[in-house]
Amino acid sequence: MLNIFILVFFALTSNLPGFSKDISSTIYMGVENKIALHLNGCAAEDINLKINSGSLFKRDDSTYSFIPQVEMEDLKLKLYYKKVLVEVKTVSVKKIPDVAPYFVGEKMGKIKKSDISSLGKLTFNYPKDYPEEMKSVVYSFNVFITDLNGVAIYSGNMRGDSFDGQITTVISKLNKGGRIIINNIIVQNLRSGHQRINNSKELMVEE
Structure with a gap:
């Protein structure tokens, strides 16, 4: 009860973090x-x-960081000012979702x-809350192209995140049912630099 009176006093007489x-x-x-805090x-x-679970690390006066190790639905962040609880925020902890690669101009594969x-x-469709430092751009990938009968007609490596003119020409000569298989995708992001991902991508050519 005393804390409630103190909180009301703070709210009426001063700003709160x-x-x-x-x-x-x-x-x-x-x-x-x-x-992040306001x-x-x-005074900091x-x-x-x-x-209520785990350990926080203070980065500066207004920023803390937290590296959770387990999933949970109700992690409570409790903010205190002069030892009085002034705000509680509840968040959920989840595993980083697996994101699939896709081409901007494709239509469902x-x-x-x-x-x-x-x-x-070639990019990724990230959830709204996905960590910015984990969002990747494609550095390189392998391309394997087959015709309608599954016969390989091209295999090579691409640097960057899009096809060059040579591969575009090969694909333009494919008949309906030809397939473009993308694998060995290497991405880069701010957190982990370059890394290979397990995901692959397959496109089917239509007339």
């Missing part, structure tokens, strides 16, 4: 999740952040011969 509006309702296992003019030494030149980049 709070959580940043940018904090996601979902954080991910095994990666650093940043928790100090609102309050009077502010403390606690959680299919591409028309007339649209080959506008196939675009």
Whole structure:
């Protein structure tokens, strides 16, 4: 009860610290999740952040980080000012979702011969709350092309995230039912640099 009176007193007489509006309702296992605060003019030494499971690391006066190791539905972030609880935020901890590669111009794994030149980049469709530092761009990939009968007509490696003119020409000569298989995809991101992913991609050519 005393804490409630103190909190009301703070609210009426001064600004209170709070959580940043940018904090996601979902954080991910095994990666650093940043928790930003608005100090609102309050002294940093009077502010403390606690959680009901795991350990927090203070990066600066208004930023903490947390690397969760287990999934949970209700992780409570508790913000204290002068030892009084002023705000609680509940988030869920989830595994990082597996994201599949896709070409910007494809239609559900299919591409028309007339649209080959506008196939675009090989990229990933990330969930809204996916950590920015884990979002990757394609560095290179292997291309394997077969005709309608499954006979290989091209195999090679591409640097970058899109087809070059040579491969575009090969694909444009395919008949309906030809297949383009993308594998050995190497990506790069801010957190882990270059790495190979297990995902592959297959496109079928339509007239």
